Amino acid sequence: DAKTTQPNSMESNEEEPVHLPCNHSTISGTDYIHWYRQLPSQGPEYVIHGLTSNVNNRMASLAIAEDRKSSTLILHRATLRDAAVYYCILVSGNQFYFGTGTSLTVIP
Amino acid sequence: SAVISQKPSRDICQRGTSLTIQCQVDSQVTMMFWYRQQPGQSLTLIATANQGSEATYESGFVIDKFPISRPNLTFSTLTVSNMSPEDSSIYLCSVSSGSGAYNEQFFGPGTRLTVL
Numbered sequence: 123d124a125k126t127t128q129p130n131s132m133e134s135n136e137e138e139p140v141h142l143p144c145n146h147s148t149i150s151g152t153d154y155i156h157w158y159r160q161l162p163s164q165g166p167e168y169v170i171h172g173l174t175s176n177v178n179n180r181m182a183s184l185a186i187a188e189d190r191k192s193s194t195l196i197l198h199r200a201t202l203r204d205a206a207v208y209y210c211i212l213v214s215g216n217q218f219y220f221g222t223g224t225s226l227t228v229i230p
Numbered sequence: 231s232a233v234i235s236q237k238p239s240r241d242i243c244q245r246g247t248s249l250t251i252q253c254q255v256d257s258q259v260t261m262m263f264w265y266r267q268q269p270g271q272s273l274t275l276i277a278t279a280n281q282g283s284e285a286t287y288e289s290g291f292v293i294d295k296f297p298i299s300r301p302n303l304t305f306s307t308l309t310v311s312n313m314s315p316e317d318s319s320i321y322l323c324s325v326s327s328g329s330g331a332y333n334e335q336f337f338g339p340g341t342r343l344t345v346l
Contacts, residue, residue, distance in 0.1 A: 154331045165234075165322050165337030166273065173332070209272070213331040216261055217288075218324075220273040 126210045126221040133227045134200045142195040142224055144210030149190050154213045157184065157195045159206040160223070166209065169195065200228045232257050232325050234338035242344045243313055250309045251341045253323035258303035261326040263335065264296070268319045276321075279306050313345045 127145040134140040146155065156171040170177055170184045172193070177184040183196040197204055209223040233256040243249050253262065264276040277298055279285045285298040299307045310317050320340040327333045 152331065156334070158335075165324070165340050166335075167337065168334040171332065171334065207272075215331060216326055216329060216333070217263070217275055217278060218273075218335060219275060220265075222272050 126212060128208075128210055128221060128224045130222065131225045131227065133229060134197075135229050136202060137199050140197040140200045140204070140226065142197070142208050142210075142226065143192065144194070145192045146210070146212055147191045149212055150214060152214050155184070155186060155190075155193050156211045156213050156218070157182070158209045158211065159204075160209070161203075161206045166220075169208070171213075200226075202228050202230060204228055232259060232327070232336040234323060234325060234336055236321075236323060236338040236341050238341060239339065240342040240344075242346065245314050245345055247313055248309055248311045249313065249343060250307050251321050251323075251343075253306045253308070253338055255304045255325050259325040259327075260303065261329065262300065262306045263324045263326070264298065264306075264308045265322045265324065266319045267322060267340070273322065276308070310343065313343075315345045318343055318345045 157169040158166040160166045170182050172184045185194045205228045207223040207225050209220050211218050235254045237252045262279045265273040267273045275288050276291045277285045277287045279298045279300040281300050281303050297309045320342050322340045324335045324337040326335050
């Protein structure tokens with residue numbers, strides 16, 4: 123299973139954009155890049171995923187480097203409800219292998 | 231999407247006993263997964279449970295310790311056997327929306343287990 127590297131923690135001011143980086147230098151051509159987040163005392167929830175092209179949805183945007191060895195999750199306006207642990211996961215089959223994730227703190 | 235419920239939501243157990251955790255999905259799904267999340271840690275995949283076949287366990291997890299049942303397409307159980315304090319964790323089940331790597335997973339709320 124391919125590995126991902128994320129900063130342990132990040133802080134953001136409320137209503138400002140947040141860029142959460144993820145390095146995945148050993149990614150293979152068939153790996154999808156998934157992002158999930160886990161709010162306190164809850165199970166993880168889907169945020170976004172992509173393969174090669176940048177992706178947007180109502181929650182966030184995903185920017186994927188041209189060589190696919192890194193990606194960035196973008197929250198356009200952080201709210202207090204976005205405080206969570208964000209996981210970047212490479213998926214080639216059906217199994218998810220979680221890394222350590224980034225704990226995001228949103229400052230009012 | 232899929233809505234997943236787990237029972238019990240939490241339990242406190244004595245060492246040496248066993249606990250069975252139930253996972254119920256509101257729709258029929260082929261692939262279900264069980265995870266463990268130790269205190270302050272990330273999630274670790276225990277096994278994949280597909281209906282109609284034996285569960286597939288990840289390295290470090292064995293059937294004798296974590297037997298899994300998958301009797302139909304909406305239900306699964308995970309038993310934590312002969313528990314020790316090291317088994318104190320949150321146990322989560324999830325389902326996949328399909329069989330490809332592009333499919334998202336939906337997670338249950340978890341079962342918080344404390345072993346004394």
